[in-house]
Amino acid sequence: MTDLALEKTATGTVRRLSPAPFGIGVLLIVAYGVPPLVASEYLFDAILTPFLALALAGLGLNILTGYAGQVSLGSSAFMAVGAYAAYNLALRLPGLPFLLDILLAGLVAAAVGLLFGLPSLRLRGFYLAVSTLAAQFFVQWVFNKVGWFSNDSPSGIVTVPPLSVAGLPLDSSAGRYLFALGVVTAVTLAVWRLVESPTGRALVALRDHETAARVIGIPVLRVKLLAFAVSSFIIGVAGVLWAFAYLRTVEPAGFNLDRSFQILFIVIIGGLASLRGAFLGAALIVVFPLLLARLGEALLGGLFDSGVLEMSQRIVLGLLIITFLIAEPAGLTALLDRAWNRICGRFRRAG
């Protein structure tokens, strides 16, 4: 980190704050400190908390797709597994501390992810994508068909118990947000350590040249399965946040193929193989429909009903994805980096 913070210029060595550690510090202070003081319930419930859950899911998928190079269209299936596991564990093991509940739910999602990761040992690219699609449909079908998972609720929709950690009730909008933020901070830190570790390098090696990775002794099969397990664990935890911190209900329809694509888009728009990318992508995906709705109302007034909104969302999002894939495959992260470098360059010339 220290050599990042030092920047050599023509005039000699100049100490400059690197954007990474400084920016993260500021961001954390703002994220923990500001919303509880100023945000409305609407801001928490409609924007901030779902943003955190989706960013976490994006982070999980990014390990698998961005770092390890394995395409998956089944992300929301693993969110569902996490959510249902946490619900059932809480229901059937009363008194289980919630943090332990989350951990176990993540492990259940990891186990299911491992199972559906097995085809990756033989398939790649398009064929692997199709096999993860099978996970998506199968998991959704199971939760629809087997009433036990939703405690035989006739509607299939179940309400989760109110959030509380170590006796501290966190059921307010701000409480649920802060809880989600805590989980996301902890998981992101662990993921950062992972991608910087030799195992993280092995994931990228696998993505960039599988044969060379095998020849130098990287245990390719083990690393691939690890990528599926870790990714599914994180996406499972994101599912728990989605159900317990955001919606406060669980139903299979909330974890459909649309959601899987949404998470994939987050990763593509944000930037593959970048931790920031998941957050940037999730921010865009959450804020963008709201902006579009405001804009549509302002321009078209009453003509802009919910049907038109949904359609225009899909069209604009589709165009956005295509634009990114063609013009900036490295996503918002790369755009931001370039902008940052330009600003720094200007300052340096001025100073």
Next chain:
Amino acid sequence: MPAVLSEPVVPPANGNVPSALAVEALSLSFGGVTALSDISFAVAPGEIRAVIGPNGAGKSSLLNVVSGLYRPDSGRVWLGGHSFAAVPTDRLATLGVSRTFQNLALFKGLSVLDNVAAGLSHRLRAGVLAQVIGLPAARRERAEAQAKAEELLAFLHLDDVRDRPAGTLPYGTQKRVELARALVSRPRLLLLDEPMAGMTLTEKRDLSGHIRAARDDLGATIVLIEHDIGVVMGLSDRIAVLDYGRLIADGTPDDIRNDPVVIDAYLGVAHDLEAGEGI
């Protein structure tokens, strides 16, 4: 299947020294195409052995069989005292064998240092949790790998590009990084598939020096596929010549230079050679 055939000992390359690599009656075909047909030869420890031959002769196929990427239809490969019908690629590094590829095979998204350090992957023992938490053992083995990688960067004059993503480097430099990644584990046997293809004359001269140093200073036995006949003659102790999957000659550079069969099949008119031209 015959009952018990007495296992032959490792075929000696010369005298009584066991060879670093030997192949015995290797055959391999793809559909109707014969890539290798009944190939046998041995490489002595410390030797630089070139493998030459026209395009499609089976040179890369031979290295792929030796590194276990292809499974031969018949025959055996001897590596470090073990004999294999199919070499286990996963254990290749542990057996002390490294290789480079004819086409660039770097990890484009990783830095040069990480690419080279990855060449020590087979030595890592710490589990993923130990790495994430940063337990002392995990930190130590990583620091060791990085220190060894830095040594190799210095050896191949790659310090300047240490932190650059490998994919952004010029072709010749990427080839050198791949050599560093193969050498970092101090292999007993190094297999190089056209390491100089597409390089300039100066780059070729530099790389020849590095390859010789890998043998002299690091003690590696080297099997080298190369088309530039001038380089091959200057660098190698012995040369094996393949043509249509058959081994048509195997000898010292002088033997090969004057072998009428080789001249016919590959080298062409003799005076081309004296001009030192690449073919």
